[in-house]
Amino acid sequence: MISGSGSPLLKLDSVRKTYTSGSVEVHAVHHVSLSVMPGELVALMGPSGCGKSTLLSISGGLLRPDSGTVTVGGLSLYDLVGARFHEHRRRSVGFVFQDFNLMRTLTAVENVMLVDELDGMSRKQARQRALAALRSVGLDGVADRYPSELSGGQQQRVAIARALTGCPRLVLADEPTGALDSTNTRSVLGLLAEIVAAGGACVVATHDPEVAAAAHRVVQMLDGALTEDARPAVVGEALQ
């Protein structure tokens, strides 16, 4: 692991997000600052509703914060506009969603192709890239099956293959093992470990102690704020 050297792949500076529904305001993320270096697998933990998904969405360019800056691969993400924003996000970040987010009417390979196709790539080239991504997660044998014909673990691996198609250096995963048994959990953790071993970085929102045990850092969140940032060997080190 290369931590503490080079430039962060992800840097959050005093990021804040408040949701408003009717007259109720929910301060989902409060002035959060965090740096994630190449080679790091970071587990983001905390009780349900503490803001983990919101923080991941902000980190991956899916949700603009009310204030603060998000730097991905050295570029301030939300300062980019139009096509530059979309291109940087697409090339730099892979997102694995909590509920897989697969299209039920598309096969595994078509789900993985979708992003490249929407991006204007030819169907043939997109299919080749998607098949390579499915192969990298051990799923080339089921490329033409629909999500309903796959196990939960296989569906999650399709979602990971989709996140990996553009070879992003930063992978953000929201509860990627929530629906998986321990064999599939280990397989997903193996894939994440490969990404970081290749110089990428992963931030994983999780309640799963097995994921936390595999992480280089465990960052705890409570009520929208980071309360602890520790390496498993020194758990208990409070944030300054």
Ligand SMILES: Nc1ncnc2c1ncn2[C@@H]1O[C@H](COP(=O)(O)OP(=O)(O)OP(=O)(O)O)[C@@H](O)[C@H]1O
């Ligand atoms: N679109 C929204 N509108 C209003 N409030 C929201 C919205 N999305 C999330 N919230 C609220 O913001 C807070 C943080 O939610 P978030 O989903 O980020 O938490 P979480 O830690 O990921 O939870 P979980 O572990 O259950 O997935 C919660 O109080 C939630 O109810």
